[in-house]
Amino acid sequence: MAGLVIVGAGPIGAWVAEAALADRVVDAIVGVVDPDDRARRELVASTGAPGYATTVQIPRAELGDVALISFASAAERVAPEIIRLVSAGYDVVTTCEGLAWAPRHLWDAMHTSARSDGRTIIVTGANPGFSMDRLPLLLAGASRNVTSIKAKRSMDTSTCRPSLIAKSGRGLTAEEFAAQVMAGRVGHKGLDSSAKLIARGLEWPHKDVSLDIKPILVDGRAIGANHKARLSAGYGREIVLELSMAWKLEEPFDRVTVVGTPPITIDIPGGYPIDDGTAAHVVAAIRHCATLDPGFYRPTDLPLRFGVS
Ligand SMILES: NC(=O)c1ccc[n+]([C@@H]2O[C@H](COP(=O)([O-])OP(=O)(O)OC[C@H]3O[C@@H](n4cnc5c(N)ncnc54)[C@H](OP(=O)(O)O)[C@@H]3O)[C@@H](O)[C@H]2O)c1
Incomplete structure (x- = not known):
């Protein structure tokens, strides 16, 4: 102790x-x-x-x-x-x-x-650290000939700590959102890291990752953000991670899909709580x-x- x-x-x-x-x-x-x-x-x-x-x-x-x-x-x-x-x-x-x-x-x-x-x-x-890397890798280990891993996560930020709500861009216009993303103040950090951790665990190449982030706008103001990371590992193999975090997003969830033998899909209704x-x-x-x-x-x-x- x-x-x-x-x-x-x-x-x-x-x-x-x-x-x-x-x-x-x-x-x-x-x-x-x-x-x-x-x-x-x-x-x-x-x-x-x-x-x-x-x-x-x-x-x-x-x-x-x-x-x-x-x-x-x-x-x-x-x-x-x-x-x-x-x-x-x-x-x-x-x-x-x-x-x-x-x-x-x-x-x-x-x-x-x-x-x-x-x-x-x-x-x-929790993320990075579990829901979009450790958990998908654990599931991939229960399948053979894996060609694709997808993790989709939808979060209601009204249940989260203030710093996470700020990172989701809540309240910003589209222009402000873009400027804050450029300044590194808005947007989830670590989606590309999660994709690389999965690729490394599968012994796939991990250099080719694209990242995208867009505001979710309601009446001209962001309620949150949609993020996407796609890692292409050649020979049709890919890892796709999609994260939506927004204020009062209905029916939050986590879903991980492994395409392999056997195929696996798991859902966490309500989503894995980040905090x-x-x-x-x-x-x-x-x-x-x-x-x-x-x-x-x-x-x-x-x-x-x-x-x-
Ligand atoms: N991987 C994951 O799943 C995960 C999940 C949750 C959180 N996180 C990360 O964990 C960190 C903590 O989260 P949080 O929500 O508690 O953050 P937070 O609300 O920003 O609190 C961080 C605190 O640390 C203080 N601080 C700043 N610089 C410091 C320094 N050099 N030494 C000691 N303290 C310092 C800040 O003071 P000031 O306000 O004066 O700057 C603030 O009081 C964040 O980076 C967050 O992104 C990761």
Whole structure:
């Protein structure tokens, strides 16, 4: 048993702190890091942990301590913080979407850092991390001669945290939507990563990915966005991922279709909940830190385990 440091006291950090204590995967929250005074103070008050404005102030880890890094989607922002915490003795779990398929130089830097400090770094989450990569790959493993994988996900953002609603582009005109997509402020991050993770798992080429994002407009304003990623792996093989996230979208669902022998289709009526789901994956990853060999693990690098052991 160990302590958990939360880096990024937003909704995900707060929910994970609560879930990790409730599930007894850690004994205590031993630090809360956030430059935002209000967010930090709230989580400090609810956990009793010391608060810090930056990771530079965090004390060295006690044996078995883990840090959750959940403050940004951009790999370039998160990777240096991970390396700092690993060198301070922490195993690290992160929900950073950009690290689900890390650029080569960051993958090398983190893998080297984890190996040389004898620590584990795990990238996890619901999407990327499960519903459009790990889950389709698990199903593909139950079929032969797979030629196509499709995952379709439809989300009602009215049940989601504010930062996700903002990323869906809600309230923007078509022009504003296009500008915010260009600036990287609107649009789900990680659809291309999920497609590449699936392709890699199937030992298919993974370079040819196209991405598309369009607003869902009602009376001239966006209620959300439609995203599509298509990966062509040659010889007619393809991976297609479609994600709709919009305010009050009716009848949300997840569907995964594997074309192979046998063909498989599964539906999750209501959809896999991204926020509760992410907390569940992070808690599982914290549990796994102690048992994995040192290294950097993308979502599909994690060994498959059944149950909670
Ligand atoms: N893979 C998945 O399935 C999945 C699922 C859910 C969330 N996520 C990702 O997980 C992250 C957390 O989500 P969230 O909704 O909780 O985010 P959020 O609402 O944006 O909260 C993040 C918090 O971290 C703070 N922060 C900014 N820079 C920091 C730094 N250098 N060190 C420590 N804290 C810092 C922010 O402060 P300011 O407000 O002052 O910037 C904010 O209080 C996001 O990147 C999100 O996209 C991934």
